[in-house]
Every structure is written in structure tokens, then in C-alpha cells.
Amino acid sequence: MPDARTIIAAKRDGRALDAAQLDWFAQGLADGRVSDAQAAAFAMAVLLNGMTGAERAALTRAMRDTGDVLAWDLPGPVLDKHSTGGVGDAVSLVLAPALAVCGAYVPMISGRGLGHTGGTLDKLEAIPGYRTDLDEARLRRVVAETGCAITGATGEIAPADRRLYAVRDVSGTVESLDLITASILSKKLAAGLDALVLDVKCGSGAFMKDAATAHALAESLVAGADAAGCRAAALVTDMNEPLARSAGNALEVANAVALLRGEEVDARLWDVTVALGGEALALGGLAADPAEGAHRLAEALQSGRAAERFGTMVAAQGGPADFVENSRRHLPRAPVVEEVTQPGRGFVSEIDTAALGRAVVALGGGRRVQGDPIDPAVGLDDLAGLGALVDPQTPLALVHGTDPDAVAAAAGAVRAAYGISDVPPDPAPLIRERVRG
Template identity: 60%
Template sequence: MLFQEIIRHKRDGAELGPDEIAAMVAGIASGEASEGQVAAFAMAVFFQGMTHAEAAALTLAMRDSGDVFEWDLPGPVVDKHSTGGVGDNVSLMLAPIVAACGGYVPMISGRGLGHTGGTLDKMDAIPGYTSQPDNTLLRRVVSEVGCAIIGQTSALAPADKRFYATRDVTATVESVPLITASILSKKLAAGLGGLVMDVKSGNGAFMNSFEGAMDLARSITGVAREAGLPCHALITDMNQPLASAAGNALEVANAVDFLTGAHRDPRLEAVTLALAGEMLALTGLAEDRVTGKAMARTALDEGKAAEAFGRMVSALGGPADFIGAPGKYLAAAKMTRDVLAPASGDVAAIDTRAIGLAVVELGGGRRRADDTINPAVGLTGLVDLGVKVDKGTPLCRIHADSDAQADAAEQQVLSAYRIGEVPEVPAPVLRIID
């Protein structure tokens, strides 16, 4: 079957059959389909969309392009996935929290996509950490620790791995069927018994509108159910950075502070505990989401989640004492600079996408798929929406490797923040779809 004919059919708005989708996915996985053909297929789907049946066929074909895990563990296997945001380091706390409550979390994570940060890039900021272990090591760590935050192995949904990288650099990220298939192919290959989605909505999300986020959540939960995977979704707000830090090593440090109780950003805490409660309820580890949230908070407050994170880092090759001394290991930028508020008033709006792009411009993200990331750069102390500031008050602190980088980031941050009247601040969790 000719790839160009499959692309032409989708370009012209035809519904692709399972055999056409399977052939395209096989070509993506094997390399037989050229980079141009992969990009053209992504663009055709971006503009023409896919039916529910097409999205399911794409998901299952990408799942079956590599290994599919089966687990034999004494507790439920569950995971969470975020559609991507700025300052979204939830996974780093969530996996060990659920593990501390009796769940098993083989968290297959991705790298940064567009203006959003990637969980895998954050974990790579920890020296020695093996973010892409072989299957044997993954099974051992999940069994012994209860969680492992890793990237796709070469044998796990390899078609998606190539497709994902191409979408990142061809402006075809914001497609409901492609996002659905990318997420679920990896999750189904990981052998999950349950999945909770964190679908972002707002100016820092790929789905800017609440309606778009709902469409994506319904697509993912629907395709997941069709594939036999119990799946709930939370719609969460991304009209401002979720954590007060954005940048790989900086978000890892923020996560360690969260786990140890040194500092917890309120909105980040609300979203993390809501997702944990949903995961524990979905798998039957908690009677309901309210009980699950209480269990999650206990795991945090008693230090069990921090202990699980430390054991995971050590088991995957990182420093054994990382949780107690992250500053000893995380890279630091060559310089810092505060960005000062140009006027007094309330933070009336934040262009969250622009904040994410400022981190990319500093070197903390990718312009091209093969770019090398600088883990040390980014932003800390990001002021929340609705906070009253005086002229000269820091809006954030830039961590950069040169004055030129800092200058560019400062201008982007200043353009991203609007000082004015008190805004209506959205709730962190907007809707739960169960």
C-alpha cells in the first residue's frame, strides 16, 4: 500500500480504514515512510481530523508496533498523563504519592513539546538517572519501589516515538486524534489497569478553550474504554504556570521541596492531590476520591512519598542522597536576574505560553527535535494571577547563562504579565469526567 495514497485519502477528507492506518503506522515504525511522508500524514490529520474509529485504530496500531507489558504485582497498575503545561511538574510528586499508597506506577513520560516542559527532560536533570531503562530494570524498579518515571524504551510503541518527534517540529501538536493516539498507545503498551488524564485548558495549554479540552478528554476516555482501559479525566486550569518554577532542574528542586514539605505552591498542591485521589479511587485503593485525597496527603505528611521518590532515583542510577541534598547535584545557571514589575496593581493576566517560550529561548526547551537542553536555566518565583504587586516588585527570577539570554527572557516575561485590576482567578480543577 503506497503511503502517498494513504496521505492523499486523508488529505481529501476520506475516512481511513484500519488496514490503511496499520500500513502507515508500520511505515512510521520501520522507517520505510520518509520524514516528509510522516509530516504530511500528520498535517493531513491535523486539518481533516479523524473519526472515533480511526483514532482507535491509530492508537491500537501504535500500541502494537512494539512490546506490550503484562504485570504480575500485588496491587493495581495505574498511571496519569498530562496534556502539557508550563511549570507542570506534577508527575514527580504524583508517582511516589500513589506508590506510597499501594499503587504501582510505570509512568511512561515524554520530552518537552512546543512551549511546554517535558517530564523526561526534568528527570534527565538528575545526574546518573536512567530515564530510558531496559524492560528488565523497569520491571524491577516498579516491583521494588512502586514507581518509575521513565521515557519510552526503543521497544515500547516505537511508531509513536518517531511520530511524536515529527509533530513537535511541524506545528501539528494540537490535534485531538493525534494527541489521543500518542498518549494511549504508550499507556496501553505499559500494561495499565487504570489511567487518569490531566487535560489542561487555558492560554498555556495546547487546548486553549474549555470546550477544546472537554473534546480531548472525551476522546481519550472514549478510546480508552474501547480498548478496555478504565480512564477518568480532570480538566485543570493552565491560564498561569502551575508551579512557581519553570525549567528542568528548577522544577525538580521545586518537586523535592513539595515532597519534603519545605514549600508547596497552593495550586500545584490542589491539582496533585486531586489527581492522586482520582487514581486511588479509580483502582479501588480508596473508597472514593475524597478518601483518596486524604490518603495522598497522609503519604506526603508522613514522608512516605518523599522516601519513595528517593528510592526510585537511587534505583534508576541517581544519587542515593538526592532527596536530602538536591542542590548538591542539580546544575545551576551562571547568573540570575530579577524581573521587576513595571507598575503597581494586581496581576490581571499572564500569557502562560509566552512564559514557556521564554524558558525555551533560555535553552531550557527545543526549537528542533535534536536540540540539546540546558537543564539549569529557567524561571523561579513566578508570581500568581491575582497577586497585588508594587512597582519594582519581582515578578520572577531568571536563571540564565548569559546577559543576552537574560535580556531576551526579561522582555518576554514583561510582555507576558499584565498589571491591572483584580481578575477572576479560575479554580485549579475545573471539571472531572468519570
């Protein structure tokens, strides 16, 4: 009979684990036989020594099978998207309702912030009353009636991943390719998807800093999904600057609503959302190819129907019925707002995007340790992007916080995260690579 110490020691020493050992460990995560300390030790051993493809597949299946695996009987394909985590990334809030408008059904099982990156559930919980803990019956009802739902994994869906996900956040093991793959796919495959599109971030604000590791993760995710019978594609997208001009939970929700309503369209957020949607619609058979899918998704956004669908979803999950129309009235606001300026004049030549994410965490917008409360109102807004011309009258960002000292510290961190030069940097592609099964 396997036991936690033997399994941890084997992986610590670089030995491969078999399916029986990984099944036992996953079940132990789900039922409590494996402690948080043992889960963290296992995660660190995997991070340091890696897993074979067979181990990774076995861990994914084992974690998926610790809970229910949903099956759907709906008149359209069941689609979803997942991002590996970045800064200013509110794609899910825009993409899910747009896909639903196009005829897809989207049971989006999302997560919380990890390390310096924001979490979709944390963003949505900035909306008063919004429930991110739907049970299976309510999830099915919302998806059938609305076309989309964004919720967390319940105790019935991949409970092993819920334990390991939380431990990774506070044990310095977020970056493991093997654990990222198993975590993402165990939840997504448990949701009973027909197809999955993946946004693999690459750059200074991503867990995958370079093109080679981002490509490896994209291939791992697509191969793992395909092997489980779920059609998949991945886009490797740039995260050398925030995806949007806002970073922080309520601020990102406001930014997403502004895009949905057509009031203020953040170009990078729009482009990634449309590209991912095009891939998803093609995978699901709702478009002949990704280009046609992107056109259909853009129409859903431009027509305002995606905004209406987002509002319907928010109300169905407990939020205000008029949220889209009056989002800024409903969202919390920080009492202290400070401009971040720098003394000279020049172009933004580089951004330490992870440092911006850490500044949000330090303000209270993320977790330093498991269980930390989150202040949804704090964060950064009006962030200058690469190539922007800045001077003492043109701020790098606005810091939103509750404590003047914390705001001042965050302003210093933001200033240090920006590199300024006399010439603008060469533009880099937003979508670096496509990986298809």
C-alpha cells in the same frame, strides 16, 4: 498494498482511512519505511482534516501494537497518570511516588517537551545519572522493588509513537486532538495499566485553549481507554497561569522536591496532584471514592513517605542516593540570574502562559528543532501568579540563564506576558471539570 503517499493524499483530501492503512502507516513509522517528511505531512493532514472516532481508535491500536504490550503480576493495581502539557507542571514527580506509597504500582512512560511545554523526561535528566531509557527488564525490576518508575518509551514500547511524537514537536502539529489521543493512549495502553487518570490542561498555557476543546479531548481519552479495557477518568485543569512558581527543568525538580519534603508547598501543584491521585486510587480500587483517595494521597505526602519513595526511585534509576536530602547540591545552576520587574504597582490580571514557556525554550530549556540540546539549569523561578500584587520592588519572576543577552531577552518576554491592572481578577477554579467513563 497501502503506501505512504496514498495514505497521506487520502487524509489530505479529507477521506477516512481504514484500519489496514493505519496499521501499515504505524508499522512504517516503527520500521523506517515512512520518512520524517512523510510523517510530518501525515500529521499536518490529520491536524487540518481530523479523524473519525473509528480512525482514532484504529490509529491508537495500531501504534500500540508496533511494540510490546506489557503484562504485570503484582500485588496491587497498575496505575498511571498523563498530562496533556503545560508550564510549571511537575505533577508526575510528586504523584508517582505518592501513589506507590498508597499501594499502587506505577510504570510511568513519559515524554519530552513539546512546543512551549516542558517534558517529564527532560526534567528528570537534570538529575545527574538519572536514566530515562530503562529496558523492559530493568523497568519491571524497578517497579516491583520501588513501586514506581518514570522512564521513556523504549524501542519495544510503541515505537511508532516515538517517531511521530518527535516529528509533531517540530512540525507545528502538536495541537491535533486525534494525534494527542493516539500518542497518549498507545504508550499508556502498552504499559499494561489497570487504570489511568488524565490531566487535560485548558487555558493560555495549554494546547487546548478553550473549555470546549479541552472537554472534547478529555472525553476522547477516557472513551479510548475504556474501549481498550483500561478504567479511566480525566480532570480538566486550569492553565491560564503556570501550575507552579518554577518553569525550567532543574528548577521544576527543585520545586517538586521542596513540596515532597514539606519545605515549600506550591498550592496549585499540591491541589492538582492530590485531586489526580484521589481519582487514580479510586479507579484502582485502593479507595472507596476520589475523596477518600485524595485523603490517602495527602497523607502519603505529609508523612514524608512519598519523598523517601521518590529518593528510592531516583537511586534505582541511576541518580544520587542522597538526592532528596541534597537536591540543590546535585542540580545544575545557571550562572546569570536577573529579576524581572515592572514600573507600576498593580495586580496580575492575566498571563500569557505559553509565552512564558517559549521564554524558557529561548533560554535553551527546550527544543526549537528536533535534536536540539537542552540546558537543564535555565528557566524561570518565583513566577507571580494571577492576583498577585506587584510593584518595582516585587519581581514578576527571576530569569535563570547562561548568556546575559539571552537573559535580557527572556526578561522582556516575561514582562510582556503579564497584564497588570488596578483590581485583582476574579478567581477561577483550578479543576474545571471531571470526566469519568
